[in-house]
Amino acid sequence: MQFEYKVEGGDFTQAGHASSQIKKSLKQLGVDSSVIKRVVVALYEAEVNIVAHAYRGVIYADIESTGIKLTLEDEGPGIPDVEQAMRKGFSTASHAVREMGFGAGMGLPNISENADNLSIETVVGKGTTLRIEIKF
Numbered sequence: 533m534q535f536e537y538k539v540e541g542g543d544f545t546q547a548g549h550a551s552s553q554i555k556k557s558l559k560q561l562g563v564d565s566s567v568i569k570r571v572v573v574a575l576y577e578a579e580v581n582i583v584a585h586a587y588r589g590v591i592y593a594d595i596e597s598t599g600i601k602l603t604l605e606d607e608g609p610g611i612p613d614v615e616q617a618m619r620k621g622f623s624t625a626s627h628a629v630r631e632m633g634f635g636a637g638m639g640l641p642n643i644s645e646n647a648d649n650l651s652i653e654t655v656v657g658k659g660t661t662l663r664i665e666i667k668f
Contacts, residue, residue, distance in 0.1 A: 551575040570646040599667035610656040
């Protein structure tokens with residue numbers, strides 16, 4: 533099964549839509565609830581990162597019999613220092629984003645903790661691609 537979701541930067545009313553839809557699909561497929569939780573946490577965090585930091589992005593989800601592969605591509609500022617961005621509590625979120633309760637600096641660390649495999653490709657001034665794999 534393959535899914536594609538478009539994400540608009542700054543549109544917090546739609547943040548979490550893709551993760552909610554994927555959760556429904558995984559439940560229908562009978563995937564273990566502990567695995568579903570890991571998928572939803574990783575995908576939600578990545579989805580909110582696009583909304584909070586990028587101009588726009590696309591989420592691709594490929595559900596296979598052995599697991600799920602998520603690719604999130606955004607057009608945005610990129611990540612100047614991935615190692616620093618992976619530290620719990622480090623955030624480049626704007627004051628407005630933090631006022632809404634986002635931007636605590638836990639996005640990438642939470643994604644990493646819930647993913648079996650995570651790769652980050654980023655170009656400053658162009659955007660970021662996350663590839664997340666979670667096995668069933």
